[in-house]
Amino acid sequence: MYAIFVTGTAGSGKSLLTARLLEWYHSHDVSPISVNLDPGVSKLQYDPDVDVRELIDYYSIMEDYNLGPNGSLILANDLISTKIGEIQDRVQELNPDYVIVDTPGQIELFAFRSSGPYFISNFYSDIKVALFTMDGTLATSPISFVSLMFLSQSIKLRLNIPQINVLTKRDKIIEKLPEILRWSNSIISLQQSLDLEKEIEQSLISKDLIRTLYKSGNMISPIAVSNMTMNGMINLSAALSRILTHGEKE
Ligand SMILES: Nc1nc2c(ncn2[C@@H]2O[C@H](COP(=O)(O)OP(=O)(O)O)[C@@H](O)[C@H]2O)c(=O)[nH]1
Ligand SMILES: [Mg+2]
Numbered sequence: 001m002y003a004i005f006v007t008g009t010a011g012s013g014k015s016l017l018t019a020r021l022l023e024w025y026h027s028h029d030v031s032p033i034s035v036n037l038d039p040g041v042s043k044l045q046y047d048p049d050v051d052v053r054e055l056i057d058y059y060s061i062m063e064d065y066n067l068g069p070n071g072s073l074i075l076a077n078d079l080i081s082t083k084i085g086e087i088q089d090r091v092q093e094l095n096p097d098y099v100i101v102d103t104p105g106q107i108e109l110f111a112f113r114s115s116g117p118y119f120i121s122n123f124y125s126d127i128k129v130a131l132f133t134m135d136g137t138l139a140t141s142p143i144s145f146v147s148l149m150f151l152s153q154s155i156k157l158r159l160n161i162p163q164i165n166v167l168t169k170r171d172k173i174i175e176k177l178p179e180i181l182r183w184s185n186s187i188i189s190l191q192q193s194l195d196l197e198k199e200i201e202q203s204l205i206s207k208d209l210i211r212t213l214y215k216s217g218n219m220i221s222p223i224a225v226s227n228m229t230m231n232g233m234i235n236l237s238a239a240l241s242r243i244l245t246h247g248e249k250e
Contacts, residue, residue, distance in 0.1 A: 001091075001097065001098070001099060001125045001126055001202055002097065002098050002099070002117075002126060002128075002129075003099050003123060003125035003128045003129070003161070004021065004097075004098060004100045004101065004128075004129055004130075004147065004240065004244075005064060005103060005120055005128065005129070005130045005131070005161075006018050006021075006100065006103060006133065007099045007103045007107060007111065007130055007131065007155055008107055008132055008133030008134065008135075008166075008168075009134075009135065009138075009151070010105045010107070012134060012135040013133050013168035013169060013227050014036075014044050014102055014105075014133050015044055015046070015102050015195060016021060016045050016131060016227040017131070017168065017227050018034055018046060018100050018102040019044075019227075020048035020227050020230060020233065021100050022034055022046055022100060024230075024237060025097075025098055025100075027190050028060075028237075028246040030097050030098055031096050031097045031098070031142045032096055032097065032098040032099070033046045033049040033091065033096040033098070033100070034049050034050070034099075034100050034101075034103045035052075035087060035091065035099060035100070035102065035104065036048035036050070036051045036053050036134075037048065037080055037103050037104060037110075037119070037211070038085075038103065039052050039053055039057075039073075039076035039077065039078075039080065040058050040073045040076060040104065040106075041053070043214055043232040044102075045115075047091075049094055050094075051193045052083060054079070055083045055087070055198055056075045056076050056083065056229045057060060057127040058060050058072055058073065059195060061076055061079075070129050075077050077106070077109040077116075078109075078113060078114075079108055079114055079115070080104075080110075080114050080116070080119055081114070081116075081119050081122075082116045083084070084111050084118075084119055084122055084123060087123075088124060090233055095112065098244075100152045101123075103116065107155070111154075111155050111158045112158065113160060114200075116133070118157055120161065126205060127243065127244050128162075129163070129234075129240060129244060130159050130161050130162070130163040130164070130166070130225045131164050131165075131166050132151075132156075132163055132166065133166045133168050134152065134165060134167050134168065134222055135168055136168055136172060136173040136177075136180075139167060139173075139180055140173060140176045140180065141197070142183060142190055142193040142194045142197065143197065144214075145180060145184075145190075146183075146190070146194075146210060149165075149184070149213060150209070152165050153213070153218055162225060162243050164236070164243070165221075165223070166224075167222040167223065167224040167225065168226075168227060169222040169226065169227070169228040171228050171229050171230055171231065172199050180224075181221055181224070184219055184220070184222065184230050185212065185221060186219075187210065187214045187219075191209065191210075204212075223236045
């Protein structure tokens with residue numbers, strides 16, 4: 001059994017990508033199941049096979065602990081790791097080839113607290129991979145692109161499993177896409193675009209950080225995908241199978 005953890009910032013398209021991956025694998029004769037790990041989500045674009053909301057009730061937490069919406073969401077997210085046994089049992093009963101795990105909306109509550117990394121490292125599967133979804137519409141300026149690449153590195157550091165960057169909402173950024181991909185391939189191109197944004201005075205440290213990103217081989221081109229048209233899905237599934245079936249590291 002292979003596990004795909006779909007991570008990314010709020011609204012970047014994690015849940016819709018989960019729905020699309022399910023459809024994709026179903027239509028390619030692979031049996032996938034979905035796990036929703038977001039205790040605070042109200043509506044999902046797919047019908048989860050295993051749902052953390054059956055184990056953690058965000059609204060009861062609010063009442064029982066007299067918490068506001070934010071406090072309740074933090075506690076609900078922190079409780080995810082305590083449910084790993086039950087979630088694992090339910091997944092095991094379904095015995096799928098692939099398990100696609102949709103992670104909580106607010107990535108900081110999952111990846112930057114102990115619950116998310118604990119869940120990922122202790123969840124049993126043969127190979128694990130993380131997708132980091134970057135909202136394409138938020139990556140159209142060079143500085144936001146770089147910030148997202150740094151965030152991606154930070155998530156990789158926290159989760160410590162092979163990771164693929166996925167640029168979502170490709171359908172909304174068709175004209176800008178070649179330039180975004182150039183930034184990830186060439187530091188000169190990125191530097192030129194950054195220099196054109198005159199209001200951004202780059203400090204030496206940020207220049208050093210950007211150089212390090214390229215030099216360390218961590219400025220990997222994201223795979224651009226549209227969850228609306230499915231454009232790019234074939235590239236994403238190829239990248240996934242390179243890691244999952246051949247054990248390649250991204
Ligand atoms: N146009 C377009 N909209 C998208 C795409 N992916 C997600 N969305 C929309 O972005 C919003 C947030 O998506 P969702 O999957 O719920 O994000 P999540 O918070 O990361 O789970 C929804 O309105 C989606 O319909 C995409 O590839 N293209
Ligand atoms: Mg979601």
